[in-house]
Each structure stands twice: as C-alpha cells, then as structure tokens.
Amino acid sequence: xxxxLSEANGARADRTRAEGLARAADLLSDRTFAVLTGAxxxxxxxIPDYRGDGKAPxxxxxxxxxxxxxxxxxxxxxxxxxxxxxxxxxxxxxAGHLALxxxxxxxxxxxxxxxxxxxxxxxxxxxxxxxxxxxxxTASCTSCGHEISxxxxxxxxxxxxxxxxxxxxxxxxxxxxDAEASGAExxxxxxxxxxxxxxxxxxxxxxxxxRPSVAExxxxxxxxxxxxxxAGTSLVVNTGRRLVHRAxxxxxxxxxxxxxxxxxxxxxxxxxxxxxxxSLVDLAGRLxxxx
Numbered sequence: 686x687x688x689x690l691s692e693a694n695g696a697r698a699d700r701t702r703a704e705g706l707a708r709a710a711d712l713l714s715d716r717t718f719a720v721l722t723g724a725x726x727x728x729x730x731x732i733p734d735y736r737g738d739g740k741a742p743x744x745x746x747x748x749x750x751x752x753x754x755x756x757x758x759x760x761x762x763x764x765x766x767x768x769x770x771x772x773x774x775x776x777x778x779x780a781g782h783l784a785l786x787x788x789x790x791x792x793x794x795x796x797x798x799x800x801x802x803x804x805x806x807x808x809x810x811x812x813x814x815x816x817x818x819x820x821x822x823t824a825s826c827t828s829c830g831h832e833i834s835x836x837x838x839x840x841x842x843x844x845x846x847x848x849x850x851x852x853x854x855x856x857x858x859x860x861x862x863d864a865e866a867s868g869a870e871x872x873x874x875x876x877x878x879x880x881x882x883x884x885x886x887x888x889x890x891x892x893x894x895x896r897p898s899v900a901e902x903x904x905x906x907x908x909x910x911x912x913x914x915x916a917g918t919s920l921v922v923n924t925g926r927r928l929v930h931r932a933x934x935x936x937x938x939x940x941x942x943x944x945x946x947x948x949x950x951x952x953x954x955x956x957x958x959x960x961x962x963x964s965l966v967d968l969a970g971r972l973x974x975x976x
Contacts, residue, residue: 705957706964709940710971712955716911720785720797721928723918725944727801729779729962748892752885756874764871767842767849774836778809781916781962784969786810791973795910798903800924802888815902817895817924819888828882835886838875846871895924907931916942917961920949
C-alpha cells in the first residue's frame, strides 16, 4: 500500500510541475523578459553553491574585510584559488545556460543579470550579460588599479609553490572557484607587478557592494523588459531580491525556477520547484518551437 501511495504522490508532483512549466510558458510567451540567475544554475556544471536547498550558508565565506585586513587571510585565499583553479576552469556551460542563450537568440530573453562569477553564460552564447558580482577572469590592484589575468596569476602561484600543485588533485571544491586550503601554503603572496600593492579578485566578496554602474545596468534590464524570469537562486542576497522587488513594484510578472525554497518566492506569479536546467530547457522548447 505504501508503494502505491508513493507512486500516486510522485505522479501528482510531476503533474504539478508540468502544470507550472506550462503556466510559465503561457505567461512569458507574448513578453520579452529579463533573466536573473544564481548559483543553482551552475551547480549542474559541477560548481558548488553556498546554501544548497537552505538559506544559511553551509560554509563560512571570506569577507572583503578579512581579505583586506590580514596578510595570512590573503595567503589562504590565493592558496585556495590556486587549488581550485583547474577544476573551476574546466567547468562547462550546462543545458540551462544553453537554453537561455537560445531564448536570447529568439528574442524572448532580453538579457541575463547573473549573481554567478563563472562566466558560463557568455561561454554558452548569451550576449547581453550583466555580471552583478564580478567575474573570475581578472584581479586588480587596490592601489593603482592595474588589472591582471587571474589565470596567469594562479599559474604563477602553482609554478612557485610546488606543494600547492601536489594538493590540487585532492582538494575539495568550494563555491566561487576556490577549494579548501587547510594545510596549504603559498611560498610568496602575489602582489601588483606595477606598484607592489594588494591584488584583489574582481568579484564582489561578502561584505562588499555591487558597483553602481553594474547595478544600474541590471535595473535597466528589468525596466525595459515585460517580465522577469528568476532561475537558480534562493533570493537571500539583496542583489537579486532588489531586482525582484523592482519588477513586482512595476507590476511585471515574475516566474521563478528553483530547487528548494526561495526567500521571497511568494512574490512570484509562477513558482516551479525542481531542477533549474531542466526547467529552462523545457521553457526554451515551448517558447522557440514555432520560431
């Protein structure tokens, strides 16, 4: 009897999800929509997130205040970044990224504002991408502003610190491209090749703020669209919440695809719980089938 009930419950859940996807497609079919994405999309590419299905971070992220105030902390950061470099750079766009690029090519998606720093949207073919939290492509000097390739910087660290290279294969990946650096040490802390200043990753670390020009681009993306599609974020971070509140205040429909709870999911016109990539592929199939 329990098995029969389980099958019935599963079938009902599947119907509810299918109905939600159909409603989402109906809502967005005659509208141009902005897209907001979070870590729940990139997990399907093998990049871990901070929260999983919950709202509290599963690990304690490094803050910008810690990074700037303590040399030992900066050493730990760059050691972790070097440990995770190969695995992070090897991540590939998944079906969800490709679906969003397809929706942009068909004129349905106006662009993507992403909280992710992995660059996978652009690699998938999306052209109008606002990287709210920066990117892993570069690092910059906090004194003179000189910009340097992050890949080149990490390659230098691996070359100069052989022990790091040995540990990299077994290091456990963490969000934002780093890895657990317990026991790992770099022989020399990287510094700006121009003035010797502190090199900071070009990402918005915890406790930092989004650049005003970037925030304005994201607001314009929402303002110029007819609706907002949110994919793979629990909407705990204010960066994403503000854009959802902006769309709601303008009386624009919000469609939310996410695995697990979302902090302000009640504001969504349609909320489809489940795999983000699968939902985006389904949506793209529905909206581009007649094109």
